[in-house]
Amino acid sequence: xxxxxxxxxxxNKFLLILLEEKDYxxxxxxxxxxxxxxxxxxxxxxxSMPYADVTKNINENELGLENFFxxxxxxxxxxxxxxxxxxxxxxxxSDLSAIKDAITEAIERMKCSVILxxxxxxMLIYQxxxxxxxxxxxxxxEKKQENVKKLFIIIKGGEVPAGDISALTKDLEMFADKxxxxxxxxx
Amino acid sequence: xxxxxxxxxxxxxxxxxxxxxxxxxEKYEVIKAADGQQCLDKLKSVKPDLILLDxxxxxxxxxxxxxKIRKNPKTKNLKVAFLTVAKFSETGKDILVRxxxxxxxxxxxxxxxxxxxxxKIVG
Numbered sequence: 425x426x427x428x429x430x431x432x433x434x435x436n437k438f439l440l441i442l443l444e445e446k447d448y449x450x451x452x453x454x455x456x457x458x459x460x461x462x463x464x465x466x467x468x469x470x471x472s473m474p475y476a477d478v479t480k481n482i483n484e485n486e487l488g489l490e491n492f493f494x495x496x497x498x499x500x501x502x503x504x505x506x507x508x509x510x511x512x513x514x515x516x517x518s519d520l521s522a523i524k525d526a527i528t529e530a531i532e533r534m535k536c537s538v539i540l541x542x543x544x545x546x547m548l549i550y551q552x553x554x555x556x557x558x559x560x561x562x563x564x565x566e567k568k569q570e571n572v573k574k575l576f577i578i579i580k581g582g583e584v585p586a587g588d589i590s591a592l593t594k595d596l597e598m599f600a601d602k603x604x605x606x607x608x609x610x611x
Numbered sequence: 612x613x614x615x616x617x618x619x620x621x622x623x624x625x626x627x628x629x630x631x632x633x634x635x636x637e638k639y640e641v642i643k644a645a646d647g648q649q650c651l652d653k654l655k656s657v658k659p660d661l662i663l664l665d666x667x668x669x670x671x672x673x674x675x676x677x678x679k680i681r682k683n684p685k686t687k688n689l690k691v692a693f694l695t696v697a698k699f700s701e702t703g704k705d706i707l708v709r710x711x712x713x714x715x716x717x718x719x720x721x722x723x724x725x726x727x728x729x730x731k732i733v734g
Binding site (some may be wrong): 592 | 666667668669672674675684686696697698699700701702707734
């Protein structure tokens with residue numbers, strides 16, 4: 425799968441990746457390793473795990489952090505994050521406009537050419553499907569960012585109702601270049 | 612066009628008003644709906660010749676509304692076209708074909724082009 429995954433990342437600009445909750449960590453590691461192999465600067469949007477956990481995971485997989493720039497929407501919820509050069513800490517996961525601005529900064533200032541959104545389905549806790557659809561489409565249709573690859577991870581299972589995840593997946597699929605289903609049924 | 616009915620479904624009121632004005636000028640009868648649920652409710656009593664359906668609406672997306680229209684034996688054969696701000700991918704275009712969506716009109720649209728496309732579908 426990692427070889428196939430890398431090829432899909434290289435071949436598609438807007439890639440949806442479906443995972444199951446029980447496989448999430450294992451699959452996420454495969455995705456991160458594959459993305460890192462693209463040898464480009466990666467903007468990692470932390471929606472499901474805070475910056476500290478994501479960077480620990482990357483370090484444990486012996487991948488260099490130098491290729492990553494982070495946008496964290498969780499840490500500020502639990503306390504005041506320590507400032508660091510490779511992460512923008514946002515105060516709320518529901519502020520789509522702030523997330524969009526941070527992504528624009530990651531692309532324009534930090535020269536990121538891959539956006540890894542971990543995970544877009546978590547947004548359903550804070551936003552309605554149509555707001556997420558509009559947000560996603562704003563990101564992928566931005567002219568100045570048309571060469572930036574966007575990877576959106578969707579987790580099936582967990583605290584978001586299955587019907588909401590299914591609806592979001594079907595709607596995003598209308599605009600995505602490819603849906604990569606890595607859930608058990610498809611392996 | 613007298614007697615031809617077009618239902619316009621969009622949560623942007625100004626867009627509904629604009630499309631209505633354009634189509635009414637062409638003598639279409641326009642039925643307005645502000646969201647998917649209103650559309651489904653109105654379909655219980657009216658049978659439009661075409662439904663222009665916004666893709667991204669609160670509550671139910673255009674895709675969900677279209678699926679419900681296709682599942683209902685009373686509405687499954689109605690003609691549907693999408694209004695969208697985003698470009699559909701190749702996968703998305705295949706899904707449109709499977710849902711028997713006849714066209715998709717990208718917003719913002721050219722008024723004459725809108726009329727041309729509506730005429731092509733309903734005459």
